[in-house]
Amino acid sequence: MISIKNLSDHDLEAATLHQAKSEQSATLKLLEYLSELDARELYAKRGYSSLFVYVRDVLHYSESQASERINSMRLMRKVPEVKEALADKKLNLTNAAKIASFARQEKLSVKDTARVVAECAGKSTREVESLLLAQSSAPAGAKPETLKPVSVERSRLSVDLDQEMLQHIETIKKHSANPHLTIGDILKIALKNEAHRLEKRLTVKPPARETCVKNSTVPHKANESGSGEKKESANNGDSEPALTRDVSLLNAVAKPASPSKNHSSQKDLASDLPQCEPKKHRSRYIPKALKVAVRERAHHCCEYVDPESGKRCGAVKYLQLDHITPFAKGGTHTLDNLQILCARHNQLRVPQHLRPETRH
Numbered sequence: 001m002i003s004i005k006n007l008s009d010h011d012l013e014a015a016t017l018h019q020a021k022s023e024q025s026a027t028l029k030l031l032e033y034l035s036e037l038d039a040r041e042l043y044a045k046r047g048y049s050s051l052f053v054y055v056r057d058v059l060h061y062s063e064s065q066a067s068e069r070i071n072s073m074r075l076m077r078k079v080p081e082v083k084e085a086l087a088d089k090k091l092n093l094t095n096a097a098k099i100a101s102f103a104r105q106e107k108l109s110v111k112d113t114a115r116v117v118a119e120c121a122g123k124s125t126r127e128v129e130s131l132l133l134a135q136s137s138a139p140a141g142a143k144p145e146t147l148k149p150v151s152v153e154r155s156r157l158s159v160d161l162d163q164e165m166l167q168h169i170e171t172i173k174k175h176s177a178n179p180h181l182t183i184g185d186i187l188k189i190a191l192k193n194e195a196h197r198l199e200k201r202l203t204v205k206p207p208a209r210e211t212c213v214k215n216s217t218v219p220h221k222a223n224e225s226g227s228g229e230k231k232e233s234a235n236n237g238d239s240e241p242a243l244t245r246d247v248s249l250l251n252a253v254a255k256p257a258s259p260s261k262n263h264s265s266q267k268d269l270a271s272d273l274p275q276c277e278p279k280k281h282r283s284r285y286i287p288k289a290l291k292v293a294v295r296e297r298a299h300h301c302c303e304y305v306d307p308e309s310g311k312r313c314g315a316v317k318y319l320q321l322d323h324i325t326p327f328a329k330g331g332t333h334t335l336d337n338l339q340i341l342c343a344r345h346n347q348l349r350v351p352q353h354l355r356p357e358t359r360h
């Protein structure tokens with residue numbers, strides 16, 4: 001085999017062109033496989049909370065590469081002409097991903113998305129950005145908020161400020177005793193005050209919320225599905241305001257040793273927990289102490305386990321409480337019958353016999 005160093009200029013150029021063509025062809029094929037994998041929800045079955053996480057962690061693409069490939073694949077699925085445009089190099093992955101994001105943000109129809117694809121064909125990324133910006137319904141210059149870690153202890157927040165917020169900042173700076181107050185300082189003080197205010201509200205709570213509600217007659221919103229899958233945040237029968245409930249969950253993470261004022265020892269938490277027996281008038285309300293215990297046992301991450309590989313999802317966002325034996329089929333609000341799943345795995349219809357029996 002001839003070393004690359006020994007190739008003639010002509011052969012080197014031909015070989016490079018050949019490799020580039022092979023790479024583009026392989027990328028197109030990859031998009032087709034990703035589309036089928038997405039349609040089968042195979043990434044979820046394998047224990048990944050999203051296709052993005054799967055492409056990043058299993059296929060080892062960077063986050064931006066994963067995002068470009070997934071967005072391009074979904075655009076290709078929506079508008080089949082995209083495949084040809086990619087093959088003919090009238091569209092690259094970066095531009096296709098930008099069009100896909102734009103179409104999603106603007107809720108474009110298939111017809112309008114196809115029109116935008118045609119308009120963007122053969123254009124540079126800068127030209128595509130200008131074209132999309134000109135057609136955007138979002139306020140000029142508005143950008144999504146971003147939060148990126150810049151060190152172990154610090155992250156950088158990028159957010160647009162409107163005139164009202166700028167005026168508040170100026171007022172605070174003007175009346176502050178500290179002439180060197182930064183926007184970061186002001187944000188920290190504001191966040192601290194708001195967190196303190198919410199924590200104070202939590203201390204004034206009706207006792208009924210903390211106690212067992214055997215055969216409770218309190219009406220609750222109950223839209224749990226027949227399979228026992230539901231969104232804890234919205235449909236758990238707890239009528240606390242969503243924001244207060246979120247903060248209480250934060251408290252649960254921060255103070256795991258005292259999930260309930262009625263239970264002083266965490267050691268006997270499982271046995272002490274209020275267990276609501278199914279009787280004539282079954283309540284869908286799940287006591288807060290029980291919810292906290294389920295979350296703590298799950299270490300605050302998704303408990304879905306791929307039955308084949310044993311890989312646990314472990315997602316920490318969008319967690320929901322799930323009945324292993326569905327409530328509608330007689331499943332109880334007990335520690336053994338509850339688990340924490342991410343939104344993706346709560347939606348995944350897993351056959352009962354494949355449900356994970358052991359938790360890690």
Ligand SMILES: [Zn+2]
Nearest residue numbers: 302313342345
């Ligand atoms: Zn999950």
